[in-house]
Amino acid sequence: MANLTRKLLTLALIKDGQRVLLGYKKRGFGEGKWNMFGGKVEKGETPEYAAIREVKEESGLEVIGGVEQIGDLEFTFDGEDFLMHVLVFQARGFSGTPAESEEMRPQWYQIEDIPYSKMWKDDEFWYPIALRGGKFKGKFHFQGHEVILNHTLEEVEHF
Numbered sequence: 001m002a003n004l005t006r007k008l009l010t011l012a013l014i015k016d017g018q019r020v021l022l023g024y025k026k027r028g029f030g031e032g033k034w035n036m037f038g039g040k041v042e043k044g045e046t047p048e049y050a051a052i053r054e055v056k057e058e059s060g061l062e063v064i065g066g067v068e069q070i071g072d073l074e075f076t077f078d079g080e081d082f083l084m085h086v087l088v089f090q091a092r093g094f095s096g097t098p099a100e101s102e103e104m105r106p107q108w109y110q111i112e113d114i115p116y117s118k119m120w121k122d123d124e125f126w127y128p129i130a131l132r133g134g135k136f137k138g139k140f141h142f143q144g145h146e147v148i149l150n151h152t153l154e155e156v157e158h159f
């Protein structure tokens with residue numbers, strides 16, 4: 001395979017007991033889908049810092065106590081020459097009240113009500129691991145944005 005341009009991005013799990021905060025993406029990549037908060041890691045930022053910044057920008061919440069990495073995901077798309085490397089973090093704590101931003105409309109979901117049919121198709125594979133406190137590594141190869149052609153996923157102890 002030709003060399004792929006790698007993009008480094010973040011996602012952050014905000015979990016409060018048996019509910020999680022998701023955001024409806026109003027624009028950009030993944031528009032129209034529910035997702036965790038996150039985005040590109042900018043030059044000079046650590047992924048952890050970027051994750052905390054995106055949570056603030058997109059949900060209005062302040063992360064308290066930092067974030068812990070829980071996932072490492074790679075996404076490729078058939079016929080496309082880029083690879084999206086997404087580091088998944090969990091906020092150790094948070095404060096504030098979710099507020100709609102230009103990019104995301106936040107909403108709390110009970111774990112059993114997570115709207116997988118309106119999310120990226122890979123999410124239903126790795127959310128269950130994340131939601132029970134596990135760590136995971138996975139690779140998903142898409143055709144378009146809705147079909148997974150193949151994938152690997154493993155639970156890991158650490159990264």
Ligand SMILES: Nc1nc2c([nH]c(=O)n2[C@H]2C[C@H](O)[C@@H](COP(=O)(O)OP(=O)(O)OP(=O)(O)O)O2)c(=O)[nH]1
Nearest residue numbers: 009010011028029030038039040084086120122123
């Ligand atoms: N759950 C899930 N999230 C994904 C998948 N693919 C993918 O890029 N994402 C996430 C990673 C990022 O958090 C987000 C895409 O970031 P983005 O390019 O829209 O960045 P952004 O809108 O934040 O742009 P910016 O604010 O950094 O300018 O979507 C996926 O298959 N599943």
